[in-house]
Amino acid sequence: MSDTPDTPGVPEPPPEPPAETESGPKVGVDSWVASHEGRTQRGPLGWLAHGWESTPDWIKLLAFVAIAASLPYWLLRSEGDLFNFGLYTLLFVGFGLGLNVVVGYAGLLDLGYVAFLGIGSYTYALLSSPYYGIHWPAEAVIPIAMLAATIPAAILGFSARRLLGDYLAIVTLFFAEAFVVFTNVANPVLFGKGLTGGANGIPQVDPLTFFGYKISSTKQEYFFLIGAVAVVAGALYLANQSRTGRAWRASREDPLAAEVMSMPVNRLKILAFIFSSAVAGLFGAIFAAILTAAVSTQFGIPFLITIYAVIILGGLGSIAGVFVGAILINCTFVFLEPQTDHPGFKRWLFYGAIIVLVALLKPWYKAVVVFVGTIATGFVAHAVVQAWGGSAWTGGKTINGASWLSHWVIIPKTSHGNFDNILYIGLVVAMVVVMMLKGWWRIIALGPTLYLTAVVWENVLSENPGVTALILFGAMLVGLMIKRPQGLLGQARVEIV
Amino acid sequence: MHHLLVFNIIDQIRTLGWPGFWSLLRNGIVSGSLLALIALGYTMVYGILQLLNFAHGDIYMVGAFIGYGVLQAFGGAEMASFPIVPLIIIMFAVAMVGSGVLGVAIERVAYKPLRNAPRIAPLISALGVLFFLESSVQLLTNSAHVLYEGVYLGGNYPSTFGPLLNSVFTVDGIPFTTVDTLVVLAAVALMVMLVWLVYRTRFGKAMRAVAFDREAAAMMGIDVDRVISMTFFIGSVLAGAAGVMYGLYIGDTSFTLGFQYGLLAFTAAVVGGIGSIPGAMLGGLLVGLFQNFATGYVGGQWSDIVVFGILIGFLIIRPNGILGSKAIQKV
Numbered sequence: 036m037s038d039t040p041d042t043p044g045v046p047e048p049p050p051e052p053p054a055e056t057e058s059g060p061k062v063g064v065d066s067w068v069a070s071h072e073g074r075t076q077r078g079p080l081g082w083l084a085h086g087w088e089s090t091p092d093w094i095k096l097l098a099f100v101a102i103a104a105s106l107p108y109w110l111l112r113s114e115g116d117l118f119n120f121g122l123y124t125l126l127f128v129g130f131g132l133g134l135n136v137v138v139g140y141a142g143l144l145d146l147g148y149v150a151f152l153g154i155g156s157y158t159y160a161l162l163s164s165p166y167y168g169i170h171w172p173a174e175a176v177i178p179i180a181m182l183a184a185t186i187p188a189a190i191l192g193f194s195a196r197r198l199l200g201d202y203l204a205i206v207t208l209f210f211a212e213a214f215v216v217f218t219n220v221a222n223p224v225l226f227g228k229g230l231t232g233g234a235n236g237i238p239q240v241d242p243l244t245f246f247g248y249k250i251s252s253t254k255q256e257y258f259f260l261i262g263a264v265a266v267v268a269g270a271l272y273l274a275n276q277s278r279t280g281r282a283w284r285a286s287r288e289d290p291l292a293a294e295v296m297s298m299p300v301n302r303l304k305i306l307a308f309i310f311s312s313a314v315a316g317l318f319g320a321i322f323a324a325i326l327t328a329a330v331s332t333q334f335g336i337p338f339l340i341t342i343y344a345v346i347i348l349g350g351l352g353s354i355a356g357v358f359v360g361a362i363l364i365n366c367t368f369v370f371l372e373p374q375t376d377h378p379g380f381k382r383w384l385f386y387g388a389i390i391v392l393v394a395l396l397k398p399w400y401k402a403v404v405v406f407v408g409t410i411a412t413g414f415v416a417h418a419v420v421q422a423w424g425g426s427a428w429t430g431g432k433t434i435n436g437a438s439w440l441s442h443w444v445i446i447p448k449t450s451h452g453n454f455d456n457i458l459y460i461g462l463v464v465a466m467v468v469v470m471m472l473k474g475w476w477r478i479i480a481l482g483p484t485l486y487l488t489a490v491v492w493e494n495v496l497s498e499n500p501g502v503t504a505l506i507l508f509g510a511m512l513v514g515l516m517i518k519r520p521q522g523l524l525g526q527a528r529v530e531i532v
Numbered sequence: 533m534h535h536l537l538v539f540n541i542i543d544q545i546r547t548l549g550w551p552g553f554w555s556l557l558r559n560g561i562v563s564g565s566l567l568a569l570i571a572l573g574y575t576m577v578y579g580i581l582q583l584l585n586f587a588h589g590d591i592y593m594v595g596a597f598i599g600y601g602v603l604q605a606f607g608g609a610e611m612a613s614f615p616i617v618p619l620i621i622i623m624f625a626v627a628m629v630g631s632g633v634l635g636v637a638i639e640r641v642a643y644k645p646l647r648n649a650p651r652i653a654p655l656i657s658a659l660g661v662l663f664f665l666e667s668s669v670q671l672l673t674n675s676a677h678v679l680y681e682g683v684y685l686g687g688n689y690p691s692t693f694g695p696l697l698n699s700v701f702t703v704d705g706i707p708f709t710t711v712d713t714l715v716v717l718a719a720v721a722l723m724v725m726l727v728w729l730v731y732r733t734r735f736g737k738a739m740r741a742v743a744f745d746r747e748a749a750a751m752m753g754i755d756v757d758r759v760i761s762m763t764f765f766i767g768s769v770l771a772g773a774a775g776v777m778y779g780l781y782i783g784d785t786s787f788t789l790g791f792q793y794g795l796l797a798f799t800a801a802v803v804g805g806i807g808s809i810p811g812a813m814l815g816g817l818l819v820g821l822f823q824n825f826a827t828g829y830v831g832g833q834w835s836d837i838v839v840f841g842i843l844i845g846f847l848i849i850r851p852n853g854i855l856g857s858k859a860i861q862k863v
Contacts, residue, residue: 205802206847212795471640509664510664512657
């Protein structure tokens with residue numbers, strides 16, 4: 036009970052029954068009870084959940100490897116698809132696995148994780164590229180990269196001994212910032228060259244070469260990554276099941292109690308940092324080899340948040356969650372890219388996600404009200420705007436076909452001053468209002484808000500896909516924390532009072 | 533680097549001499565006052581909720597943009613007909629109220645539902661808000677740097693705005709501009725008002741009570757939700773004012789401003805002792821001075837690393853900051 040300053044001896048006031056929000060801890064129950072609701076779920080979702088839980092973990096891993104290995108032959112036939120969807124998803128799985136150790140298992144908010152990835156990346160790039168003319172093979176460089184990442188991690192972990200949660204977050208965040216500044220701006224001179232190559236980074240990094248076998252084509256890299264991810268996931272699974280894993284969980288839930296039970300909490304923290312950074316060093320090195328470059332700006336805060344989004348969406352502390360999160364986040368990200376081979380797809384993804392979210396409303400008639408409200412608002416608004424402003428305000432075309440949409444969504448023919456910005460701010464305000472409303476008012480307000488979302492999407496967001504992805508990430512993190520803090524596959528956490 | 537860093541620094545000190553020292557000191561005090569204003573928001577929210585409000589730096593950035601929007605709405609800095617002093621006052625007022633409302637909205641949407649959640653949940657939610665705000669402003673401004681035209685320091689814009697703010701007077705040979713003085717005076721005035729509010733009013737007493745023990749305060753009949761909302765409002769108002777000051781002082785702003793200054797201001801809050809209001813002011817001043825002296829003597833590219841290094845060293849040696857009280861863990 037380090038959070039609230041309460042005087043010993045005075046009994047805690049009786050906990051209030053949780054109000055409508057379901058996110059509050061259920062006081063006085065243990066973790067089995069917390070997951071009880073999920074376990075007694077009925078219907079197809081319940082069977083799915085039950086089947087998932089009763090499958091042994093090694094079968095899940097084997098199934099993943101089998102499916103992933105077959106993907107290049109039916110779903111990801113083109114080189115570009117395999118690179119964007121396949122390779123990047125696996126890389127994010129790797130990055131997520133490392134972060135999951137320190138954040139998920141040990142419960143330490145490490146915001147400097149990208150710096151460890153960067154260190155691994157730069158180590159590989161320096162020791163295996165024409166930059167200094169060193170071309171060591173991967174079997175030698177990768178262990179060095181892992182070691183290079185663990186040393187600063189151990190020092191950071193050492194400083195974490197005395198720092199409670201939030202201070203640790205800020206110190207590690209500074210570490211990440213300092214890393215970017217160091218590599219990008221400071222760039223100290225060593226052997227007649229800037230050590231880190233400044234803003235250009237280190238180009239022309241060698242492909243991975245193990246004992247003379249070169250891994251250079253996308254397909255080879257893909258299969259290599261499947262193996263690497265499976266091995267690391269297996270190792271971390273075993274680590275989590277071990278004594279150390281249990282100790283991590285104990286010190287995460289209540290460091291004070293764990294210490295009283297004679298667990299070496301500080302050493303456990305350092306150990307978590309070392310494990311996490313070793314994985315980061317490994318995948319950072321692979322990352323550099325695949326991109327054939329190490330560039331410091333890559334390892335910025337957006338990248339960090341993306342990896343966080345992966346493990347939070349999947350569920351903190353869950354290895355399967357990392358896989359699910361990486362697939363969802365990376366594929367969404369690729370579909371939102373400006374140049375993609377599947378231009379029309381992001382629209383379907385966007386509307387599909389909205390429809391699924393609305394359809395999940397309970398009871399069913401509320402979802403119907405929202406759908407009807409959204410569609411009706413659209414036709415009314417479209418008719419009103421057309422009557423008032425003519426086709427100058429509604430004659431615009433949607434990008435990539437779907438011309439029927441322009442009979443429903445307002446798309447001006449030419450740009451009208453700050454129209455886009457006003458729409459966007461209006462949408463944000465509308466969403467805040469919807470969140471503050473209660474009961475039926477919220478349902479009624481949701482229809483027009485969703486219509487506004489569609490208008491903003493067609494006019495603003497789909498034209499700025501890079502920024503849109505970040506906005507959606509931000510909104511997703513907030514929404515997920517409010518509705519389901521444990522993520523998709525994570526275990527609900529309870530506080531036992 | 534042909535010399536050791538230490539020799540470089542000594543060289544720098546020699547070349548810059550006393551005038552250089554004084555101007556670094558002046559710049560340090562000005563940016564320190566800005567940092568102190570932002571740090572106050574961090575420290576107040578932390579004091580009351582034990583929440584690291586990562587989004588606070590972005591509220592500051594939004595404040596700078598609101599001020600810019602007001603300036604544009606009145607025709608920009610070149611417009612000669614509107615009197616300048618009322619215009620600056622309106623910029624401050626709108627930006628402060630706008631930022632305050634934004635802060636309250638963020639609290640209601642992103643933090644209030646998580647009041648009883650595990651510790652890490654509101655932190656992640658705050659990261660989400662940070663991302664949302666920063667990217668939203670990036671979207672709205674097309675990633676552009678906007679200029680408070682004419683106010684730009686040393687700017688050659690033919691405006692009525694610039695000459696007033698950049699008119700130089702010297703004290704003992706050290707040049708001061710009006711905008712330096714304005715920033716420091718406004719910051720001090722705001723801080724005095726804050727101290728009065730927190731230590732001399734009924735509301736301030738309620739705020740301190742909630743920070744001390746939320747449950748006990750609730751049992752004494754204090755409306756905890758309202759106090760928390762007001763805390764966010766006040767902190768964000770200060771950040772909004774700092775945003776406009778930054779716009780007037782530096783002259784340009786962009787969507788990345790929030791993160792850079794947020795980090796520095798958080799350093800300030802931690803160095804001063806998080807949760808402590810005088811500590812945030814002192815910490816802001818110290819970080820501003822450190823940053824400017826590091827820029828002057830070590831080199832601009834190293835200044836952030838120097839500041840972060842100080843913070844990390846500080847946290848390890850004295851985790852509670854200069855004026856922070858020692859956190860006691862009770863079972």
